[in-house]
Amino acid sequence: MDINAANQEAMGRVLTAQPVLVGVGRALDLIPGMSLDLILHAGPPITWERMSGPLRGAIIGGLILEGRAGTEAEATALVERGGVRFEPCHHHAAVGPMAGVTTASMPVYVIENRAAGNRAYSNFNEGYGKVLRYGAYSEDVLARLRWINGTLAPAVGDALQRAGGLDMKAMIAQQLTMGDEGHNRNRAGSAIFGRLLAPHLARGGLSPEVLEQVLRYFADNDLAVLNPVMAACKATMDAAHGIAGSTVVTCMARNGTDFGIRVSGLGDRWFTALATVPVGLYFPGFSAADANPDIGDSTITETAGIGAFAMAAAPAIVKFVGGTPAEAAAATLEMYEITVGENPAFGLPPLDFRGTPTGIDIRKVVRTGITPRVNTGIAHRMPGIGQVGAGLVRPPMACFEQALEAMADLAT
Template structure:
């Protein structure tokens, strides 16, 4: 038993505190000028107890070998931009009544409002419906096939809607020969991917199909393949992170395309219109960055015993992940709300839960994982430059490696944290960080802000359970 004199002696000295548990205790102490360090500790969950089954030497060795193979495939990927095509003609499995969407599988009844809005717009765009009411009836009729972009080697930002006639980028992973596809970026604000479908939105889509795509298609035929790994390496050293900040990336792509665009057979007016559209759209490269990450990650999907995550995605209702060692199986849980900054006139009550395939960038190690290289991103998603660095540093704790090509100058050129390990997420209770746009929870409104969000822990816990069952470890 401690004596009263000992207690008095203790509190008579300068006190330095290590705080476990609620971080608010640490903040209170600091406000009172008491030195305090917060330890981000949480008690283990019931599900996390299964990690011990993965520590036995035989399975641990198999996991280690498999994860090394996964990282080797990811780091050796060579994404290249090879062309432009029509979705229905180049994306496997597309029909005139197929609509691809972001996130894991979902039926019409459970879809979020921005996803429904984008589908309404897609049906009108394809002349399958005459207006909103007609589109709603058709969407609910069972005649339309809804399927994730990820099931068709594609990705789509936010709602991620891809229809038969839409132009798409065609990318290839030169190392493994697999392809990936993505629509063109429309810009910010009221756009289809955020669930808007006004005549202004549709007219822009028709212009992209009839004017933008033909010019870019011919320009790429003149230019030839574009090495995207080199561009990603460059923009990470120019203040972009490849998800919500793409100013440098778009400029680099512009430099690759502009001379070839000038050489196309289109009128000077058409060429100028295309060049202006790219120049005025700082997010133009996002729809190239995403499929670059997608085709880099897809070769990981068949590595037995690997605990590396190769897909993270959300549809506005469910967040889903897929893990190399469990193949194409989805592990889902309800999407979280985004913590961020809102456009004037909007607040949290107007926001839809997390949405989009764009966190494929974080899955590959850029985007939110590389925020340290893009301190200006905080002006768009909230926080401080120090927060951006902290986000990146924290992600090293849940990944297997550092990228040997994608480097961050302001943290001594460390490679971006690469290869999310399911085991480390569950063990540390640290979730991947994603920076993202915020869509309105009402169809037709569009984007209302941007911020930072995490996947639900349940996705990773379910992946662990499935891994244990698949490998008969229980």
């Protein structure tokens, strides 16, 4: 087994990936294996008993949204008598931020990787405040989801049709030169997203009131592009998965209880360990005591070489890494120590347009003792309260050590 050759193959597939946002549709219709009794969630597999507050809250909200329960109590009872199946988004070529809860009737973005032909999916971003992805399920949260479902998604889908799709790789490359790192900061990317869609939305025959609502969604939500970015990363990394002998990490994800990774040459196995609480800055009135352990599929961005790996590109959020642009550059430089190569498509201006560190090699992680950096939002540990801060987290080393052991077993 030639590991280096296998990793080069994996890298080749990452570098040549062409993720294009081609459209919008219903999860049930598009996501492979989706069914009415199935709820997708972030991170590795988990049982209801072990789920954290925000994930449970999001599932309750999802069941109410789907009309399968009217109240929290009904939803809980339905789950407890086995009426709901849970599976990771990652098992269905999908990703979702924070709780990542995706139900059958929800609209999803469709990303097509035009190099490898695979597709990936992600739900819509709800914006800030009380939102389902942080476990909130009050009536206003559900109303917002219904508006996304009934109004925003069709409008965006329609605009994308007329636009002929949106080249996500080019979009990400641009946002990295405009102060985004693609995970915690997506302000520039969301602006580009809205700008590119705007003329096509204008021709969609929407009433002025509806058009205003849709445009305001893009005007107000700096995270609007996060979900398609994540799906683009997912489509990219899925193409690099399943190469015999490759030690490249193709997925990192958290469910609020466990952190899990998957490795290209190790099939569908998850290597998990308990998720930790991110180290970060908290919104006024909150502290680390309020924080839920790390949650969300958004770590797919770091897996694909952006997010915290592109920290050097995002001077506006250097407070998360100590406060100076030099520290932000150092954060990216550290990630080159554990990656197979660089992605020249994503040049970082502060590093003389050096490509982002790409393709985490579990061997390098274990040898150097450097775990990947992850930029992340921090959820309140109680359902329904929402985001309480943002910061930095690293996966437990145990995930990588277990994967290394599994790879060594295969090699014998």
